Every structure is written in C-alpha cells, then in structure tokens.
Amino acid sequence: MGSSTPSWRTEVCGNHTAGALGMGERVWMLAKLPDDIRVKNSDDVTEKYLLLSNSHDGSSSLRVHFTPIRVVCANTLAIAASNGRGQGVSIIHKGDLAAKVRQAQEVLGLANRFYDDAEAQINRLASHYPSLRQLEEYFHQVYPDSPHGESTRTKNVRQELLRLFEQGIGHDLPAIRHTTWTALNAVTEYVDHYRSTRGKTSTERASNRLESAWFGSGARLKERAWSLALQMAG
Numbered sequence: 001m002g003s004s005t006p007s008w009r010t011e012v013c014g015n016h017t018a019g020a021l022g023m024g025e026r027v028w029m030l031a032k033l034p035d036d037i038r039v040k041n042s043d044d045v046t047e048k049y050l051l052l053s054n055s056h057d058g059s060s061s062l063r064v065h066f067t068p069i070r071v072v073c074a075n076t077l078a079i080a081a082s083n084g085r086g087q088g089v090s091i092i093h094k095g096d097l098a099a100k101v102r103q104a105q106e107v108l109g110l111a112n113r114f115y116d117d118a119e120a121q122i123n124r125l126a127s128h129y130p131s132l133r134q135l136e137e138y139f140h141q142v143y144p145d146s147p148h149g150e151s152t153r154t155k156n157v158r159q160e161l162l163r164l165f166e167q168g169i170g171h172d173l174p175a176i177r178h179t180t181w182t183a184l185n186a187v188t189e190y191v192d193h194y195r196s197t198r199g200k201t202s203t204e205r206a207s208n209r210l211e212s213a214w215f216g217s218g219a220r221l222k223e224r225a226w227s228l229a230l231q232m233a234g
Helices: 097-125 132-142 152-167 180-194 202-215 217-233
Strands: 009-013 016-021 026-038 045-055 063-066
Touching (some): 026 097, 045 097, 097 180, 132 180, 132 217, 152 180, 180 202
Antiparallel strands (some): 009 016, 026 045
C-alpha cells in the first residue's frame, strides 16, 4: 500500500463490495444473495450477504461468513448459527475444478438453510414485546458488570442501549417498534457506530471498527446479543 498507516479500502461493483483492512493483511468481499428478509412483511428489510475473507499474513484461511445487513441502518447482524458455523465456512484452495464447484454448491446450500432459519427467528424476535424489566435485564446480560462491580462506563453503555432502543435508526417503524428485534438492533447499532475504537487517525479507527464488528470482539458481542434475544423471546 506504500504507507505505514492502516486503512479501510473499498471498491464497489454491482452487488459486490470489496476492500482491505489494516495494512492489507486481511481482504474481504461482500456478495449479495437474491431475495431479502422483510420483517413481518413490513418496510424493515434485511438483505442476505456472503462475506468472503482471507488473511495474507497466514492468520486465517479463506472463509465464507453468512452476514445479514439491515438496510435502513446498514448494520450487520452476527447470528450464532445452530450448526456451530458462527466462525464461517472454510474454503479449500486446493483441488480440481469439479471439487471446487461442489464446495461452492455446498456453501450456497448452507447459506439458503441459514437464511431460512434466520428469517423465522427474526420474525419471532419482531413479534415479542419485552417489558421494561426484561429489556433492562437483557442489556445487563449483553453488557454485564465486572467482578469488581458496576463501572460508570458500563452503566453509560447500557443507558445508551436503552436510548437506541427508543431512538435508533428505523426503530420507529410500527411493525417492529418496542420489540426484541429492536432491542437487538440497538446493540448492533451501538457496536457498528458508537462503540469506542482505538486508532490514531479516523481511517485507522474506521478500519479497526469494521474488523471488530465483522471478525473480532464486536462480532462476538453481537452474537451474544442475538443468542440472549432469542432466549428473551422464549
């Protein structure tokens, strides 16, 4: 890249978006799948994407992640798949063309099943209306206190999640307002846009935020929020 400054680069072509993170040690590409998830047949639409990522520093192999993106706010969901594929599906570089075609077909089949399950679960969350007590407990579980007790920072984060539950992007849509789906999206919006991120420059912070939200602690936080939301919805 000709610079020691980490960056987040993107190139858009049709239904594909590609870019590099950091010093280029991780490259990624988003590929949109046909059809969308329309929550409770409303204007709240989640698009289906495959996220392909590869690390040139040897830290990981080529992987495919199933990455739903909520259109109104462009936030990504990190859904804990029941089949244990939360960390994505590995793609083998070796093999003949026929083997690679079979593997691609397998990935697409897994994606179709994943998104069928995800749509049913999202509608389930959007049909559950938590009480204030349930909501506060949910955010407390997503952001628990440390063993040393409640910190001001943790308390402020939970207050921000409550604010986003009421005022987050798209949370005023009648079909989803005050539902568990909205509570989950308060977390995704916080992680993708408000969670503190290290970096000396705005570009470095943007790169680190995206990497965290897709592959790091932010993704794990959103995955926990998804699992806890399903528990709360019963």
